[in-house]
Amino acid sequence: MSAQSDSMVVTGILTLLYRIVPVSVSEGPAGTATRNYLVEDREGGRWFVKEYPRGTDVGEEQQALALGESARAAGVPVPAVRRTVTGELIASAGGLSVSVTEYVADAQTAEGGLSGGRWAAVGEAVGRLHRALARHPAGPPRPVPVGAVCDVERAGRRLEDLLARWAAAPPSQGFAAWAHRTAERRLAALPEAAARLERLPVTLTAQVVHGDLASPNLLLRGEEVAALIDFRPPGHRSAARELGRIVLDPRIVLDPRTVLARPDEWIPGLVRAVDAYRAANPALSAGDLLAVPRVAAGYLACSVYPLSEPLNDPAALTPALEAYGRARQEAATVLWERLEEAEEVLRDVLS
Known part of the structure; x- marks a missing residue:
């Protein structure tokens, strides 16, 4: 599937499963294995969307996101995970699996x-x-x-x-x-x-x-x-x-x-x-x-x-x-x- 096709599927997932209506979807910084997007919604919210490669162990990725949530609950600076409308950490549809977290603005990597x-x-x-x-x-x-x-x-x-x-x-x-x-x-x-x-x-x-x-x-x-x-x-x-x-x-x-x-x-x-x-x-x-x-x-x-x-x-x-x-x-x-x-x-x- 092409990058443009994936972007369209991601837009559909965000709309249907996250109740996020994107007005802008752009390529984000490249991940080691993932394709990443920066999304702005119609309310002005900004999100970081991670698309996992096909064949990814989604269960393991859910555990990783949950671990980050545990650290965030204890006051560690970890971006909040946006769960799906049914409370899932990762959404899967159209052959793609994605997670959504809040976008960390004005930051740079170490x-x-x-x-x-x-x-x-x-x-x-x-x-x-x-x-x-x-x-x-x-x-x-x-x-x-x-x-x-x-x-x-x-x-x-x-x-x-x-x-x-x-x-x-x-x-x-x-x-x-x-x-x-x-x-x-x-x-x-x-x-x-x-x-x-x-x-x-x-x-x-x-x-x-x-x-x-x-x-x-x-x-x-x-x-x-x-x-x-x-x-x-x-x-x-x-x-x-x-x-x-x-x-x-x-x-x-x-x-x-x-x-x-x-x-x-x-x-x-x-x-x-x-x-x-x-x-x-x-x-x-x-x-x-x-x-x-x-x-x-x-x-x-x-x-x-x-x-x-x-x-x-x-x-x-x-x-x-x-x-x-x-x-x-x-x-x-x-x-x-x-x-x-x-x-x-x-x-x-x-x-």
Whole structure:
């Protein structure tokens, strides 16, 4: 079905199942897998409409939306979901499934970088989120082995498999050639990464979290957090890993306003974020919080994505994804190089 045909079906769904009469339907920012629309209704209301690809597990997406609703009910900045006239979180008709949330105006994603008061604002928002979701019906926080958060053995198997698939005809140019070389270097560096990860606590705290809290899913307005978006279904994951993933996202750590232009910015920023997180969620242990930079570095060291994309999904490779892949590698180098320094500063704050 063409984009124009889909837009017409979406307009019909909004009118019949949401009682929203659109006067304007335009393409919104591209999602990882979804087609998105910005809609204005005849009352002047503005909506963000997400069209899911055919074959999507709608049940899982409903769980993700419900998780966001739980966080919003606890005061976390999450856009309100507009339910259908029958109370459903997702409407399906004409072969399409869509969800509708309020439009977050005058906001930008955190891909633009963190600076000033944004570090503390993000730490505080994530702390409030984790404090709220610790009470989720899916279960309370629990300890998990650090190997479940940064699985070095699994990373080794995946890198070996990737290199074996390339063995017959190693790529000689472009992103694929870079990914091949990087996979070789990452595999060779895994023993050192494993040794560094042994300095983490034996266990870390896992709980229900956002599930996909990277910079594209954090909206900022000035120095405030405007919204957290695109939750995943409830699942227990490391709270320290999620905090580190957003405040040490490669797109943030390597933003020209932080590491590359002002190399001393990200460590004080990390400290401000962790301090604000702790004030908002004192239940997470100091050990978990001190682990944030080492877990972030370890996770990057164990990652195969997007090195695997030239083999697994060449069509998904875009200039933006290729740049992100290179940024992940550079960010891992930066984090390892200054890891002890970052931990020492954090230790002073957390003691």
